[in-house]
Amino acid sequence: MSLRKVFRSRKFSKSFMDVNAAVAPALEGGEKKEEAGEDGNAWSGMLPELLREIIRRVEVEEEQWPQRQNVVACACVCKRWRDIAREIVSEPQNNGKITFPSCLRKPGPRELPNQCLIKRNKKTSTFYLYLALTPSFTDKGKFLLAARRYRCGTHTEYIISLDAEDLSQGSNAYVGKLSSDFLATNFTIYDSQRPHAGAKPSSGRSSRRFASKQISPQVPAGNFEVGQVSYKFNLLKSRGPRRMVCSLKCPTTPSGETSDITSPESDKTQSKDQAAPTCTILKNKAPRWHEHLQCWCLNFHGRVTVASVKNFQLVATVDQSQPGGKGDEDTVLLQFGKVGDDTFTMDYRQPLSAFQAFAICLTSFGTKLACE
Template sequence: MIKLGLKSRSRRVVQDSSMAVEKSKNIMGKNKSDVGDNCSYCCWANLPSELLREVLLKVEESESKWPARKHVVACAGVCKSWREVMKEVVKTPEVSGKITFLYPLSRSALADDGKFLLAARKCRRPTCTDYIISLQADDMSKGNDTYIGKLRGPRRMHCVMDAIKASSIKPGGVAPTQTYLPITCVDSSPTIPFFRTKSNYLDKSLSGPLSNQGDNSSLVLRNKSPRWHEQLQCWCLNFHGRVTVASVKNFQLVASPENGVAGPEHDKVILQFGKVGKDVFTMDYRYPISAFQAFAICLSSFDTKIACE
């Protein structure tokens, strides 16, 4: 007869039966003579860490879709060791594409697992609104090293991200690593709205001498056109579960076709932003835009609601 007396993987032992009873008493620290009426081997407080990890991993996995990953945060609040496990289980947003521990600092901030990403503070000016974007939440001063940029959001915005070539989304295309982001704004016309639709893009390119055509043309993002949903009787965008609250701020941006010829790369959502709860939004971005660019574009929708114009 063979006996298996186990508590955790690290202590797994397989023994011959002759020795097993005595040994298992030692290992388990429990008297096996009362086996039968009381199988109290299960001391839950000493749950093997691999099992705990497994359960918490399932909590994490099950919240791959938003609404906000509350349960992950709640589990981290149980005790210190759970928080550590949760931190391990939650992957960095670059890997998982999820941002979990959001810290509502100043105007907007993004963080993963307590790891803070970017913050912005809103500065109202008479004619426009500035957002100071910083790598640090508690230091928004402009002279500081952590200051990385500013977004100025007038009613209409002209935002040129000329470091990204339109060809970057083609196979083999590249986007340069950006050291700064030139965001210029023109308050009055003539202006090229940043979030332009395909139709007025064409108008502009036909009627006006739009600079930078050809190989060096800039990547232009446009709103993804919503579909009419018959059952809901409204215009819908598919956010794949990442956005749960209807809001004018929700948007998806795709690359605008350079010459009006749309390829499959123009269906790919490059940036999406949307509401999941009171004052909580998700942001998903991908190549070729950077975190800073994505964040700045999303911030702009707070002020101008330009995405819905």
């Protein structure tokens, strides 16, 4: 399919259309002269400077949302366009953007966190995660994930799905689940997909995706454990917020952090080196007692407006070998707080993914008598 048809089938920005209109006569002349490139069409023979400017403008226009269909369309024109698109367009796993469903399992951005909203439906015990597109708490944003709470004997499960309507483990939209113990103080996060090469499904009845061993060879019957969340007991009923510790399996590059520049060759190398993910330990940031307000306070930078025992901020422990060790108080990796009766904010960053952050926030819902 020619690029002209692609242009007409997509809604490009005005700035890009101005560039397209400016170069159209030159391109038409190129077609008349039959100056075809190596791929057999005139589009591959476009000047490199002009081609880079076109793809750069398309990338800038799709910084936030919607789906990156225009970027994909450019990369599908020919090999030359695809190579230049790789030079300019940052891969989702490196920039923290959420543009495809697979990005929900990728680490968030490094500098500024992704700001999200969680909407709760108490009647159906359902929770919906949205990517915030504006600073307003009333705007719903872009739907990302949904979860529903089920009571399974002595424990509780949250089924997490890409579909807001189909929330079952047998669905193709099934992403993973969250399983708790009887007291709702210890949680295990399961992923439906293999998190790294060599990972084996968790054994045990609670980790199974289906009652039977196998439904289809294409659909794994088991789940893969990717994290645990524990709430500490408050036996003395001392004043203060809940205390929690999270242990997560986060994939890393050989250098220990997400690379800024990748290539097809480096991707192959990273996929082999990511066979053994590191374990990241998070703990809640210690709040401060406010004498005037007579309450425990944390600085949520305007992202939390209602006081609640569910509110928390998570930081990484300085010594990862000590779960109860001191935390890095300066960098908040995940914060969760209440802004309405059934509306909550969720802001996360690297190394957490949207799926992991959502699962951790789900553990905060529900009564925890042993912790309060």
